[in-house]
Amino acid sequence: MTTRREFLGNAGAMGAATFVGGGRIASAEAGRPGPDPGAELRARNTIFAVDTDTRTNYDALRAELIRRLGPVIVVENDYRGGRYTLVHHGEREAEHPVSEVFELAKSIAHAPLGIYSILAPYLSRHIPDLPNAARLDRHDVNMVAFIGPGTTDWLGPLQAFAATLATARQQLGTAHLPPELEASSARILDASLGFIDESVGRRHFDMTSFERFAGALTEDIGVNIAAAAQAQIEGVEDLMRRWRDRIGEPDWPGLYVVVLSIWTTSALNQNSIIVKRLLDPAQADSHLIDLPTAQPPADPVFVALDNLARIVQDNVAAELVFPLDRRPADALKGPEDLLAQEILHQLACPHRGRLAARRTPDAAS
Structure with a gap:
């Protein structure tokens, strides 16, 4: 595939010759060379090279910095409450600190969601008069209920899930869960x-019957959620205290924690909430990095360190490149795009259209 720069280079290599209808454009004055139509393209190519070299050097700095980061804790949100990896002095140690009570409590609480996942495609697109009807987006319902109620193909999968639930119910007493759970x-x-x-x-089923079933379980699901939360808090706090002793009080304020999660759990992420309380208060806002991902990455630790290297080197670059203006410095240091504020400013300008038109040369000139 021809890239923009390959095209520009090829266009520049055409030299001064430009063809119109098969004939060369004549010079304005006989005996003098005409304007070089490739000069502008070649000039722009040299300007593009500035950014190419900048990115090359930036990437080289990041690659070297990744090897030197520490102490860092990388948290992968998973169904077990989180996998924690400590990166310190070139060594790594990984651990799942949360007890199985966390996963067991959530597993049972997910039963209504498991039933919904089977039945959702077969729902009617008609939204009944439910207490939360106004909160149901009609377009969303139409997309989820993509099969409709005209078939009973859901019977087999639902009965298979019932067998899973029945087995769990039979064995529940021997799982040694806390009595309330x-x-x-x-x-x-x-x-x-x-x-x-x-x-x-x-x-047959419908939204009304499902909501009646699920709504009656609100309190019991809350008990399971409370048990899971307690198990997670206790496990994470215990691990962080042990790793704090290992890192040492002098180095603890410099600790970075990068929490990876999928977007749907990235706001008020449970691991971030627990960890933030245990960081140095003066550094907690800047040294706790929530990193939403589209899906769990194949190498979470590398993804976390790669992003953290960008953050760390940008923190220093921001103050050196923009020493006199805090707005672009703060943008470079954070998740805001450097052009964002200027774009917002221009979009808010009521005369933007007229200014743009005034800057555009008249086509006839």
């Missing part, structure tokens, strides 16, 4: 199995 989990599983039995027997 065991009781709420039993009620969630019993209600889920009851809803499935009723729906399979009627060969």
